[in-house]
């Protein structure tokens with residue numbers, strides 16, 4: 001039962017590996033993007049070139065984006081949002097559904113047209129499944145994390161191999 005809610009729709013190594021035409025093939029018109037360890041290394045103010053390019057490639061094909069993060073560092077999240085010219089939601093309390101729903105509202109799309117991308121099974125994947133949107137799980141950019149997240153990582157590492165069976169790989173680099 002819980003297992004079903006932890007299963008991602010797809011996975012990739014890095015967000016920059018995600019094949020954008022394939023998203024379009026699934027009629028995805030909006031992306032909810034996690035910030036820490038998905039878009040930028042944990043706690044970083046700087047957006048890696050690859051991440052910048054990925055967001056630009058989404059915009060180029062008309063896919064709308066919204067940043068959704070559990071961080072309480074609003075200044076940093078807003079700075080990243082400003083640089084990417086994207087709306088930002090902080091203090092999201094993922095996996096709770098409220099801010100996911102807010103992000104979907106900001107995107108102005110239906111749930112079935114939206115995918116979320118994140119690096120945490122118990123926040124990004126679980127939360128997305130709770131609200132009924134698809135989620136692509138990516139490998140965290142760094143090993144650095146909140147202490148509580150590091151504990152969850154131990155659990156994730158045991159669950160992920162099983163969960164990723166029969167899950168579509170969205171990248172162009174094989175793991």
Ligand SMILES: [Mg+2]
Pocket residue numbers: 034035036037038118119120
């Ligand atoms: Mg994250």
